[in-house]
Amino acid sequence: MQCEFSDLNVLLKASSKDDVIQICREAFLYRNKPVLSDNVLNMAIDKLGSDRSTVAKLYKSLSVLLKMSVFHGSSDPKFLLQLYPSDFQKNLKELLIKITIDNMSSWKSIASASQVSLPNLVDFDWRVDVKTSSDSIARMSVPTCILNMQVQETATDVNSMPDVNGVQVELSKETLDTMLDGLSKIRDQLNSVANR
Template structure:
């Protein structure tokens, strides 16, 4: 992982408020993996701190490195977070950045997990039993079926948008449901086996 240039971070001392620094940290994390940082954000940073455009780009890049490093280490203890900064770094700025990291770390970790490249995720499901009735001139028959509603979250297509949630209904006969439950039982046993080996 790249090294944080604390001299570049010192440009944050020009900020007019702590809220501006906090918002900048969140923006830097949001665009941490983009090749090109939006010009609007660079311009806003430049104007807010009264610095050059190139200085704004460098600052946002190193804030991104800092926030990524914080998420990677996952530390929430103040003493552990403070170790990210070298001796001699401006104390007030160090304490402010540490406080911002600790307050935002749970949200950043959740955002990072949710935006990993992966298959759609099952958020919730509901079910009901339906009776399908068929009739002809010879006999009348009632067949029970299971209707499942699956709520699925798609992968996010934009870094600043909430992934779309879709619902779908699936009809299962008793035979299909028995087969699926048998398969899920085997999957559960395999996952339990892997988890128990990982604890040894």
């Protein structure tokens, strides 16, 4: 999703910097909401003296811009300046960059708290195979478990979904017993922490 910078020009109608700061904070706070509450929209409509559709577009574009800024994580004004088109209104650009820098650490904390940094297990499937071999002296038959896991990698771009990769693991009976024992201990610890 791209930021429509023309939608941000409605911020020029704000009566004070505090109104712009409040709108930016709300835009980041509600950045993942597909639809904003009437309360949030109505307060912005009152502050900007604009219609509902324009304010909704403002929040959507501002959310995209702020997500990109936090995703890149730089508090360097020169870097943030590169996110804006050269013909964007100078005073508004400087104000938005200042607001972004002032809120960067808290927004990073909020964003990292809402995401897990490790890959996520999306799905798994398993089957039991029997490996057989024989020679003239003895016949051997060894059961093994084939575990197929679908893992979603961490995001590397704010505008795209991370890839889902397949991982296949072969486990002997002994390895599977060890793994299940370890997972049982993890489950017990999680239960004890959850019950506190």
